[in-house]
Amino acid sequence: MNIVNLQHPAFRPLHLPSCQVACSSCNLREICLPVGLTRPELDHVDRRLVAGRRKLALGESLYRAGERFDNVYAVWTGFFKTCVTSKGGREQVTGFQMAGELMGLDGIASRRHEVDAIAIEDSQVCVIPFVEFEALSSEVVTLQQQFHRIMSSEIVRSHGVMLLLGSMYAEERLAAFLLNLMHRLRARGFSQSSVYLRMSREEIGSYLGLTVETVSRTFSKLQAAGLLFVRKRQIQITDPVGLQQLVDDAVA
Amino acid sequence: MNIVNLQHPAFRPLHLPSCQVACSSCNLREICLPVGLTRPELDHVDRRLVAGRRKLALGESLYRAGERFDNVYAVWTGFFKTCVTSKGGREQVTGFQMAGELMGLDGIASRRHEVDAIAIEDSQVCVIPFVEFEALSSEVVTLQQQFHRIMSSEIVRSHGVMLLLGSMYAEERLAAFLLNLMHRLRARGFSQSSVYLRMSREEIGSYLGLTVETVSRTFSKLQAAGLLFVRKRQIQITDPVGLQQLVDDAVA
DNA sequence: CGCGAACTTGAGGCGTGTCAACCCCTGTGG
DNA sequence: CCACAGGGGTTGACACGCCTCAAGTTCGCG
Numbered sequence: 328m329n330i331v332n333l334q335h336p337a338f339r340p341l342h343l344p345s346c347q348v349a350c351s352s353c354n355l356r357e358i359c360l361p362v363g364l365t366r367p368e369l370d371h372v373d374r375r376l377v378a379g380r381r382k383l384a385l386g387e388s389l390y391r392a393g394e395r396f397d398n399v400y401a402v403w404t405g406f407f408k409t410c411v412t413s414k415g416g417r418e419q420v421t422g423f424q425m426a427g428e429l430m431g432l433d434g435i436a437s438r439r440h441e442v443d444a445i446a447i448e449d450s451q452v453c454v455i456p457f458v459e460f461e462a463l464s465s466e467v468v469t470l471q472q473q474f475h476r477i478m479s480s481e482i483v484r485s486h487g488v489m490l491l492l493g494s495m496y497a498e499e500r501l502a503a504f505l506l507n508l509m510h511r512l513r514a515r516g517f518s519q520s521s522v523y524l525r526m527s528r529e530e531i532g533s534y535l536g537l538t539v540e541t542v543s544r545t546f547s548k549l550q551a552a553g554l555l556f557v558r559k560r561q562i563q564i565t566d567p568v569g570l571q572q573l574v575d576d577a578v579a
Numbered sequence: 580m581n582i583v584n585l586q587h588p589a590f591r592p593l594h595l596p597s598c599q600v601a602c603s604s605c606n607l608r609e610i611c612l613p614v615g616l617t618r619p620e621l622d623h624v625d626r627r628l629v630a631g632r633r634k635l636a637l638g639e640s641l642y643r644a645g646e647r648f649d650n651v652y653a654v655w656t657g658f659f660k661t662c663v664t665s666k667g668g669r670e671q672v673t674g675f676q677m678a679g680e681l682m683g684l685d686g687i688a689s690r691r692h693e694v695d696a697i698a699i700e701d702s703q704v705c706v707i708p709f710v711e712f713e714a715l716s717s718e719v720v721t722l723q724q725q726f727h728r729i730m731s732s733e734i735v736r737s738h739g740v741m742l743l744l745g746s747m748y749a750e751e752r753l754a755a756f757l758l759n760l761m762h763r764l765r766a767r768g769f770s771q772s773s774v775y776l777r778m779s780r781e782e783i784g785s786y787l788g789l790t791v792e793t794v795s796r797t798f799s800k801l802q803a804a805g806l807l808f809v810r811k812r813q814i815q816i817t818d819p820v821g822l823q824q825l826v827d828d829a830v831a
Numbered sequence: 832c833g834c835g836a837a838c839t840t841g842a843g844g845c846g847t848g849t850c851a852a853c854c855c856c857t858g859t860g861g
Numbered sequence: 862c863c864a865c866a867g868g869g870g871t872t873g874a875c876a877c878g879c880c881t882c883a884a885g886t887t888c889g890c891g
Contacts, residue, residue, distance in 0.1 A: 411738050414827040419742040433738065435731035442738060461724065465717045472713065478730040479687035485737035486663050486685065486694060490671040492744035493788030497879070528838065536745030538880055543839055559838070559887085575666040749847070780870065790848055795871050811855090811870070 348380055348453055349373045358427040358514060359401050360455075360473060368467050375463050379454045383446040389430065391443045396434030398454050402426050405450020406525040409433075409442045410533070420534040422484070423447075423508075423526060426515055429477055431457075447525050492536045495574075497545045500535040502573040505555070509564060520567070524560040600632055600705055601625045610679040610766060611653050612707075612725060620719050627715050631706045635698040641682065643695045648686030650706050654678050657702020658777040661685075661694045662785070672786040674736070675699075675760075675778060678767055681729055683709075699777050744788045747826075749797045752787040754825040757807070761816060772819070776812040 350361045351369040361369060380403065383389060389400060392412065407424040421442060424430050434440040435457065464471040491500050505522075513519040524531075532542045546557045554570050556563040564570065602613045603621040613621060632655065635641060641652060644664065659676040673694060676682050685693040687709065716723040743752050757774075765771040776783075784794045798809045806822050808815040816822065 411742050413742055413746075417742070417746045419738075419745045421738045421741050432731055433735050436728045436735060441735045461720075461727065465720065465723060468713075468717065471717060471723075475713065475730070476688045478727070478734070479684055482730070482733050482737065483685050483688055483693045485734065485741065486671075486673045488741055489673050489737065489744060490663050490665055490669070492741060493671045493785070494665075494669045527836095533745070539838080540840085540881085541879060544879095547839075779868095791870080792849085792872080793847060796847095799871075 350376070353403075355401075355403065355427045360429065360477070361470065362473050364467070364469050364473075368469055371467060372463065372470065376455060376459060380451055381454055382451045383449070385446055385448050387446050389444040389446065389452060390434075390440045392440055394440050396431065396438050396440050396457070398456050399429055399431040399434075399460065400444075400452040400454060402428050402430065403451045403453055405446055405452075406448045407444055407450060408447050408526065408530055408534075409444050411442050418533060419536075420530050421488075423530075423534070425511060429481075432478055432481060447530070497535075497537055497541050498548060499574055500537065501531075501542065501545045501549065502554075502570045504531065504535055505562065505564065506567070506570055506574065509567070520564045522562045522564075524562060602628070605655075607653075607655065607679045612681065612729070613722065614725050616719070616721050616725075620721055623719060624715065624722065628707060628711060633704050633706055635702045635704070637698055637700050639698050641696040641698065641704060642686075642692045644692055646692050648683065648690050648692050648709070650708050651681055651683040651686075651712065652696075652704040652706060654680050654682065655703045655705055657698055657704075658700045659696055659702060660699050660778060660782055660786075661696050663694050670785060671788075672782055673740075675782075675786070677763060684730055684733060699782070749787075749789055749793050750800060751826055752789065753783075753794065753797045753801065754806075754822045756783065756787055757814065757816065758819070758822055758826065761819070772816045774814045774816075776814060 350356055350359070350364075351366075351373050353359070356362070356364075356369070361372060364372065381389070381400075383405070389407065390396075402424050404426060407430060408420050409422050409424065409430065410418050410420050412418050424444075430444050430452070431440065433442050460474075464474055487503075491503055495503065508522065509519050512522060526534075528539045528542045531537075532539050535542070537545070546555075549555050549570075550557050552569075554564070554566045554573070556565060602608055602611070602616075603618075603625050605611070608614070608616075608621070613624060616624065633641070633652075635657070641659065642648075654676050656678060659682060660672050661674050661676065661682065662670050662672050664670050676696075682696050682704070683692065712726075716726055739755075743755055747755065760774065761771050764774060778786075780791045780794045783789075784791050787794070789797070798807075801807050801822075802809050804821075806816070806818045806825070808817060
């Protein structure tokens with residue numbers, strides 16, 4: 328009873344906006360920013376990068392487009408979406424972020440955030456002051472390299488989304504979305520066949536460039552094809568190979 | 580006659596794959612990687628980042644998806660496109676790059692290139708060995724910051740493309756594309772109303788998630804609406820404000 | 832028990848893809 | 862010089878996938 332992980336959300340005063348944080352003792356250190364850091368490097372990061380934590384309830388925004396950029400954020404628990412909004416008021420979800428993923432990179436260029444980041448379930452993030460982080464990453468080479476890899480991955484991911492939005496049918500888009508989600512969840516130790524979706528059909532549709540109705544119909548179609556079972560937000564993938572083929576065979 | 584700019588393509592032995600290069604004397608230093616560097620910093624970069632140059636003919640590839648990643652590249656002259664190809668063989672243009680813009684950032688994460696980069700006119704690029712660049716950027720803070728800004732900009736740009744692909748009509752997409760192009764050309768001292776497009780309708784269509792025919796029809800429609808004149812690849816923007824409105828008013 | 836939010840399903844319309852014909856321009860070769 | 866082929870671009874007719882609008886279901890909650 329006295330060897331419980333005090334880092335666990337259940338043992339933290341959740342109403343406080345922030346508290347002391349240490350990458351070295353975080354259960355996410357193998358999939359988050361400090362991947363590959365040696366013990367001394369980790370300690371160095373702990374001493375220098377005194378990031379606080381911030382707790383957000385479902386629907387709360389971590390930051391909004393137009394706000395001043397000071398920090399990047401690592402998701403610790405929970406789930407987020409990021410959206411751009413056009414002048415005409417149209418909204419496009421540009422991504423969903425889960426534990427260990429970085430948010431706020433969009434703000435580095437202009438020193439203002441360019442998207443909204445909104446919690447789609449009760450969540451907690453590590454706050455990383457960017458100026459300090461940049462300084463630290465000059466000293467800790469591995470950290471710098473990891474940061475560059477993360478930004479690069481985000482660019483690669485966006486290219487995949489462009490391909491999806493530019494040239495795939497609804498079924499293919501949804502299949503690609505689900506496979507990507509399962510893949511990321513699996514890397515975090517969750518089931519690779521069953522998910523409870525944190526996002527609404529509306530949000531999925533916005534991400535995939537489809538309407539709610541089309542998303543719903545497409546779920547039904549994939550179910551009818553025997554690839555998965557749907558019940559509201561509970562998804563059971565029954566034929567991952569078939570789903571993957573749907574994505575791969577996308578035209579020719 | 581003896582104060583000509585010897586950096587100019589016309590005065591260089593174009594058949595050589597590379598030659599000595601100096602950021603400090605490059606006419607692009609104010610829009611390329613070394614933006615904001617002080618004179619001593621520039622000199623430092625010149626000494627350490629002995630990038631060669633590489634010349635490519637129209638249609639040649641700078642790198643291909645799957646190839647090993649060693650360098651990033653700065654466009655010096657010419658024009659490039661980058662494309663992802665799905666397993667099914669579908670191709671999506673993910674961007675067009677012009678003088679001063681960086682290519683190859685997609686390879687940092689996996690150490691393999693994830694897209695094809697292809698010259699869409701005779702071009703020259705500066706070759707920047709990435710390992711050395713990363714080391715140098717630890718020393719020259721301004722360079723590191725500028726690099727982060729560039730990667731961030733690329734992420735922001737891709738979000739804009741997602742918005743475009745996910746929720747805009749053909750007219751709006753083409754208008755947004757043209758305005759973006761004109762904006763970047765203007766920053767390089769070119770006319771803000773007239774362009775000769777380096778890319779085919781096919782390539783524009785791939786970038787915008789449209790077919791050749793729709794791109795062609797949409798050009799005609801914009802011309803009929805009095806927003807521009809088209810003659811093959813020669814474009815004359817006659818009503819930039821109207822074009823901008825088309826983009827801004829995109830739904831509500 | 833009733834209300835609202837999220838989701839599903841159906842019917843019909845619209846924007847864009849598909850297919851095909853045609854034009855224009857350029858380069859090649861007689 | 863003209864004939865011809867080929868690639869890029871334009872235009873039209875039609876098909877089809879997805880959006881729109883509308884109704885109905887399920888579930889949680891006051």
